[in-house]
Amino acid sequence: MPFANFKTPEGALSKAQKAEIVHRTTAMFAEYFGDGVRPHTMVLIEEVEDGGYGRADEVYEIPEAYRAKP
Structure with missing residues (x-):
């Protein structure tokens, strides 16, 4: 069974984008594979809440401009 796991910042993707x-x-x-x-x-999209991940030794929070629009 093929399986893909995407982790994205919470609120970064709309329902349609997911x-x-x-x-x-x-x-x-x-x-x-045919x-x-x-x-x-199976495709799993996990949303990680702000402050729950980091990059370059800094805790990351997604800027408002990059959040999905309802």
Whole structure:
């Protein structure tokens, strides 16, 4: 079973963007492994709350300008 795990900042993606990631990732796996993997493909999108991750030794919070618009 193909499995993809995306971790994104909380609020960075809209519901529609998450759905697009699921569809495009599933299509990519089907392209590589054949259409038979489609019903068995798992795509997990995990949202990490602000302050729950870091980069370059700094705790990161997503700027308001980069948050998904409702």
